[in-house]
Amino acid sequence: MAIAKKASPIPSASPATNGQGAAPPELGKAVELAAYRQMLLIRRFEEKAGQMYGMGLIGGFCHLYIGQEAVVVGMQMTLKEGDQIITGYRDHGHMLSCGMDPKGVMAELTGRRGGYSKGKGGSMHMFSVEKGFFGGHGIVGAQVSLGTGLAFANHYRGNDNVSLTYFGDGAANQGQVYESFNMAALWKLPVVYLIENNRYAMGTSVNRASAQTDFSKRGLSFNIPGDQVDGMDVRAVKAAGDKAVEWCRSGKGPYILEMMTYRYRGHSMSDPAKYRTREEVEKVRTERDPIEQVRARVIANKWASEDELKKVDAEVRAIVNEAAEFSTNDPEPDVSELYTDIVR
Amino acid sequence: MIEAIRDAMDVMMARDGDVVVFGEDVGFFGGVFRATQGLQAKYGKTRCFDAPISELGIVGAAVGMAAYGLKPCIEIQFADYMYPAYDQIVSEAARLRYRSNGQFTCPMVIRMPAGGGIFGGQTHSQSPEALFTHVCGLKTVVPSNPVDAKGLLIAAIEDPDPVIFLEPKRIYNGPFDGHHDRPVVPWSKHELGEVPDGHYAVPLGKAAVRRTGADVTVLAYGTMVHVALAAAEETGVDAEVIDLRTLVPLDLDAITASVGKTGRCVIVHEATQTSGFGAELSALVQETCFYHLEAPVARVTGWDTPYPHAQEWDYFPGPARVGRALLETMEQ
Ligand SMILES: Cc1ncc(C[n+]2csc(CCOP(=O)(O)OP(=O)(O)O)c2C)c(N)n1
Ligand SMILES: [Mg+2]
Numbered sequence: 152m153a154i155a156k157k158a159s160p161i162p163s164a165s166p167a168t169n170g171q172g173a174a175p176p177e178l179g180k181a182v183e184l185a186a187y188r189q190m191l192l193i194r195r196f197e198e199k200a201g202q203m204y205g206m207g208l209i210g211g212f213c214h215l216y217i218g219q220e221a222v223v224v225g226m227q228m229t230l231k232e233g234d235q236i237i238t239g240y241r242d243h244g245h246m247l248s249c250g251m252d253p254k255g256v257m258a259e260l261t262g263r264r265g266g267y268s269k270g271k272g273g274s275m276h277m278f279s280v281e282k283g284f285f286g287g288h289g290i291v292g293a294q295v296s297l298g299t300g301l302a303f304a305n306h307y308r309g310n311d312n313v314s315l316t317y318f319g320d321g322a323a324n325q326g327q328v329y330e331s332f333n334m335a336a337l338w339k340l341p342v343v344y345l346i347e348n349n350r351y352a353m354g355t356s357v358n359r360a361s362a363q364t365d366f367s368k369r370g371l372s373f374n375i376p377g378d379q380v381d382g383m384d385v386r387a388v389k390a391a392g393d394k395a396v397e398w399c400r401s402g403k404g405p406y407i408l409e410m411m412t413y414r415y416r417g418h419s420m421s422d423p424a425k426y427r428t429r430e431e432v433e434k435v436r437t438e439r440d441p442i443e444q445v446r447a448r449v450i451a452n453k454w455a456s457e458d459e460l461k462k463v464d465a466e467v468r469a470i471v472n473e474a475a476e477f478s479t480n481d482p483e484p485d486v487s488e489l490y491t492d493i494v495r
Numbered sequence: 496m497i498e499a500i501r502d503a504m505d506v507m508m509a510r511d512g513d514v515v516v517f518g519e520d521v522g523f524f525g526g527v528f529r530a531t532q533g534l535q536a537k538y539g540k541t542r543c544f545d546a547p548i549s550e551l552g553i554v555g556a557a558v559g560m561a562a563y564g565l566k567p568c569i570e571i572q573f574a575d576y577m578y579p580a581y582d583q584i585v586s587e588a589a590r591l592r593y594r595s596n597g598q599f600t601c602p603m604v605i606r607m608p609a610g611g612g613i614f615g616g617q618t619h620s621q622s623p624e625a626l627f628t629h630v631c632g633l634k635t636v637v638p639s640n641p642v643d644a645k646g647l648l649i650a651a652i653e654d655p656d657p658v659i660f661l662e663p664k665r666i667y668n669g670p671f672d673g674h675h676d677r678p679v680v681p682w683s684k685h686e687l688g689e690v691p692d693g694h695y696a697v698p699l700g701k702a703a704v705r706r707t708g709a710d711v712t713v714l715a716y717g718t719m720v721h722v723a724l725a726a727a728e729e730t731g732v733d734a735e736v737i738d739l740r741t742l743v744p745l746d747l748d749a750i751t752a753s754v755g756k757t758g759r760c761v762i763v764h765e766a767t768q769t770s771g772f773g774a775e776l777s778a779l780v781q782e783t784c785f786y787h788l789e790a791p792v793a794r795v796t797g798w799d800t801p802y803p804h805a806q807e808w809d810y811f812p813g814p815a816r817v818g819r820a821l822l823e824t825m826e827q
Contacts, residue, residue: 211614211804262805273616273804289618290576291548324547325579352548354524360547426524486809489800 175386180454182228186385187445188463189227190220193244194442195464195471196253197416200243200260204420208479209260212289213274216244218415221441222347223248225388226315229396230283233310237285237298238317240275241347241414245317249282253474263481270484271492292325294318295344299331302342302405313399314342321352323366329373332405336373341399343392344370344407347382349414354426367409375405382410383439413439496682497667499641499690500530500606503648504568506694508538511566514652516543518553518570518606527572528608528667550580554605558587561603561657568652574609574661575621588657589632604651604658609637610718610765611802612665612675612811620802622717622766627659628742628775634658634699635742639720640670640687643740646697654699663717671718672725673813700744704753708735711759711824714750714776716740719763719812726817732825734761742772750776751783758789759827761820765812768796790827795820 178186197215204213216223219241227248230236238245246256251267259266260274267277275289285301288294298316305312322328323346335342346366350357357364367377376398380391388410395406413435417424424432449455455463507514516531516538522545525532534543546553550571557567571577577584584605591601611620627635636651636658638644644662651658665671669679670687682688706724710733713723720738727734735753739746754760760780762773773794780792795812803810 211616212619259804268804270805271801271803275616275618276804289616290578292579321548324549326549326551327579352519353527354520355545359523359545483805486806489798489803489806489810493800 175384175390178386178389180452183445183449184454186221186224186228187442187449187460188467189224189248190385190442190445191464191467192253192470193220193224193247195467196247196257196474197243199471199475200257201416201420203261203475203478209274210262211273212240213260213420214241214418215416215420216241216414218435218441219347219349219382219412220244221385221388222345222382222410222412225385226345226392228389229392230313230315233283233312234396235283235285235298235301235312235314236317237294237301237314238287239291239294239319239322240287240289241319242275242277242287246277246279246284246287249279249284251277251279251282251284253470254477257474257478258481261478261481262483263478264484264488265477265481269488271488292318292322292327295322295325295328295331298344299335299340299342302335302340303338305341306338311400312341313396314340315345316342317345317347319352320346320348320350320357320366321355321360323369324360332370332373332375335405336370336375339402339404341402342405343395343399344375344405346407346409347412348409349412351414351418351427353418353422356426365409367407370405370407375407377407377409379409379411382412383435383441384444385441496638496641496644496662497528497530499645500648500662501532501534502690503645503652504531504534505537507568507649507652508534508542510694513564514542514566514568515560516568516570517546519546519548519572521545521570526570528664530570530606550576551583554580554583555587557603557605558583558591558601561601562591562599566602566652568604568606571605571607573615573619574607574623575618577607577623581626584627584633584657584659585630589630592656593632600655601657602655604648604660606648606660606662608664608667609661610663610665611797611807612671612718614804614807615802616804617801622661622764622797624661624742625766625770625772625775628772632657634744635661636699636740637661637663637716637742638740639663639666639717639738640685641682641690642687643697643703645690646695647699647740649694650696650699653696658699661717665718666721670721673722673811674725675808675813697740699741700746702740702746702749703738704735704749705738706734706736708733708757710734710757711761711821712737712750712753712757713761713763713817713821714739715763716742717765719765722812722814722817723763725814726821729814730818730821732818732821734821745779747779747783750780754780754784755787758787759824760784760788761793761795761817761824763795763812763817765797767799768794769799771796790824793820793824
């Protein structure tokens, strides 16, 4: 009774494709520069959060998004006002890309009253009705059903909004994911299931936990179309996202996008990531870094000079420093606050 | 305490080829708290292995394995992730014996790190013991120290019925007494940190008196045993601290003997108060010791709120709150 399979080599992400084998369409100067700024904001924010964690200013569970920035930034470009975003606990990038205030996010990490959940939620639990961000959820897989319900609400109201429901390769093995797929396909709900395959669920690589490691095929038996996308290339993400979102908006039902990506840091701040080699991480960093890819194109096309890019970095750092300062000096919530927002 | 837990599984895997250990990150990685470190290397991938993130499936598969004579000892990574599996625990594991007229049984253990004090916030700090004690057909164990943890886990694995084994994660590394601002005392400095080698069992359903006293009985389990001991020392109240060790089956004799002697009772747990296990204890003390009681039975518990990220130490029922309850009970 051999249960454990022979370890197969870690699947490497497919080359730059938008799921159809073609090179992704160019985005042009303005869009690439905007993507650069957004991705850099996430990267610097996460680096700062990591530092503040090390200094003891942030406690508890904190999952950084470094390495995966192109996914949320590319997808955000495909959305319009009214679309909904929902994800798990690795949520800082999603919140920053949908325009939530870095100060409010960082102050939530430090558990202060100016945080999005008044400090009571922490890194994994934040929301913004204004920005269409429906959380931030600590229980792996739960958001997939909620995202399906958001899509149902769109369908019910007859609007053309789309629910963008993010989850990981590990979460993809929860039973409720397939219950959701079935309902979404049955009722033709406008939901893009976006699987961020960063090759690991905590300390367990994809091939140790998944019989079908091509997650874009996980909807096949429900007739949900799916594409595998180079999630390190913001152009590929945007192209695949446009197609999937349009599919949903036009009433054809759900769509699955598997984003091939990678997290550079440990699962959370307490994970030294001993289950993979340093070389593996270095290889992705040097060859496929999402920010460096944009940077190289910007320079090659002379869309901006090195100096201008340095200026962007300085501006982004200023925003992040302001958030860090705010989240360090803002007071904790009043103790009476513990009893609010339980029931009305 | 984590070594003691690992040791218990090691001892039982060596003795009994039917014992299998699995769960999320349990095999190759050795568990997020390292409880299964080295077991896969020692016993192979068929006896200690990784499961996908599928709590419902994990528990359900274990029930099937147990029905056919295996003895799964599975890990739910945090008790907070148990809810997706609750249906299999309640409707299948707990009911298999009854439903099959005793033809099928479910000799399995579900280990779950539980409790707060680690800045885990709402999804990594909960104490769901009452959700299990309420279900007939389950046994529920909460150790407070390494010696007990090993002996109780061995007893749980050997038990013919499903056992929920809640491990207070805050005391994995040492006996935490609620003084979060003081350095952690390691188990190596504690007499109950010295774990005997080899096989031994601590029977389910037997409480332990951790401090004898004449004035008031404190009923506690897990981390709160250490908090209660600290509160007794700091207030000078001569409290008798009873470590329940197992909630179901419950050592009611130990409780009535103590309350019969002291005439006062304070119940302490981390879980929220309403419908918590303290309510059951309070009712039992009232039913069995009514004529000995000189004061109302008091409860010190978590507040009836989700576990917060900020203000953790205002939430956690530390020695100050327990001490206040001791003094108030003495004044009655
Ligand atoms: C129901 C549930 N089970 C287990 C966990 C513990 N856990 C948190 S994150 C995680 C790994 C998830 O991996 P993946 O879905 O690939 O997302 P990633 O962390 O890679 O972004 C696990 C097992 C949890 N939070 N909730
Ligand atoms: Mg992953």
